[in-house]
Amino acid sequence: MNTFLEKTAQHLIDNYPNNLSELCIVLPNKRAGLFLKQHLSKHITKPIWLPEIIGTEELIEQLSDVEVIDNVEQLFELYAIYLKNTPKDTETFEEFSKWGQILLHDFNEIDRYLVPTTGFFKHINEARALEIWNLGERGITDFQSQYLKFWKQLGVLYICYRKHLTDKKLAYQGLAYRVVAEKLQENPTLFISEKIKWDKVIFVG
Numbered sequence: 001m002n003t004f005l006e007k008t009a010q011h012l013i014d015n016y017p018n019n020l021s022e023l024c025i026v027l028p029n030k031r032a033g034l035f036l037k038q039h040l041s042k043h044i045t046k047p048i049w050l051p052e053i054i055g056t057e058e059l060i061e062q063l064s065d066v067e068v069i070d071n072v073e074q075l076f077e078l079y080a081i082y083l084k085n086t087p088k089d090t091e092t093f094e095e096f097s098k099w100g101q102i103l104l105h106d107f108n109e110i111d112r113y114l115v116p117t118t119g120f121f122k123h124i125n126e127a128r129a130l131e132i133w134n135l136g137e138r139g140i141t142d143f144q145s146q147y148l149k150f151w152k153q154l155g156v157l158y159i160c161y162r163k164h165l166t167d168k169k170l171a172y173q174g175l176a177y178r179v180v181a182e183k184l185q186e187n188p189t190l191f192i193s194e195k196i197k198w199d200k201v202i203f204v205g
Helices: 006-015 030-043 056-064 073-087 093-112 115-132 142-166 173-186 190-193
Strands: 023-025 054-056 200-203
Touching: 006 030, 006 054, 023 030, 023 056, 023 115, 030 054, 054 056, 056 115, 056 173, 073 142, 093 142, 093 173, 142 173
Parallel strands: 023 054, 023 200
Antiparallel strands: none
């Protein structure tokens, strides 16, 4: 029985025999692209240009015009923003890195799913305040006060971190997705004419 990628190769050969080079094939990852090239080669009997075969994340990075940096660099960039926005009682990088990794993950998910951030962070702050609400029976503890301060800080850190990265044409993966989505929404016709250089973009998966 033919595999999915074998069927995909056959479909491409059958439907685009004369303009394969004008296609962009987007797969979930680069590894799948290697297998697809192997299957395509079995059907090709003359020299031709293969279609561009890339992973989803590579496509997003190309379209966003930013460089997606690795996790370690993301953490150092976030720490720099943390120091600027927390002038007193700042933590060492080692201390910060323990919860900074969690922040990076959360920021990435927020942007990948295009969560409206203003309302989201406001909702989070209110939810955390309700967690320690005591109907005025007693004052909140220092720990509770720090807890609320931390959650109030999230929105500011996110906004500053995002601006800091985009000013440097850098991004984490989720931010690159959001940049592409926002540019596409702003002016779809212009975005497609400037960024899509192929006749067709085919998503396979």
